[in-house]
Amino acid sequence: MPSDPTPQTPATVPCPTCGKPVQWHATPTRPFCSERCRIEDQAAWAEERYRMPSEDTPDMDEELGGGGNGNRGDA
Numbered sequence: 299m300p301s302d303p304t305p306q307t308p309a310t311v312p313c314p315t316c317g318k319p320v321q322w323h324a325t326p327t328r329p330f331c332s333e334r335c336r337i338e339d340q341a342a343w344a345e346e347r348y349r350m351p352s353e354d355t356p357d358m359d360e361e362l363g364g365g366g367n368g369n370r371g372d373a
């Protein structure tokens with residue numbers, strides 16, 4: 299039975315922004331492949347925060363008004 303030389307930690311991880319493989323131990327901008335991807339990701343986050351809806355009511359009272367039998371189109 300040959301021993302598997304598989305490393306426990308992945309050498310590369312997919313860049314969250316572009317999906318490119320990032321060398322984890324050799325990339326200071328990890329988990330992003332480059333500074334540009336990091337900035338892009340942060341910009342996306344900031345944009346999302348800005349677009350946060352303030353007049354949206356939380357769905358804490360979800361009522362599903364439906365019939366017990368969902369049989370329709372039954373010939």
Ligand SMILES: [Zn+2]
Pocket residue numbers: 313314315316317318330331332335
């Ligand atoms: Zn990237």
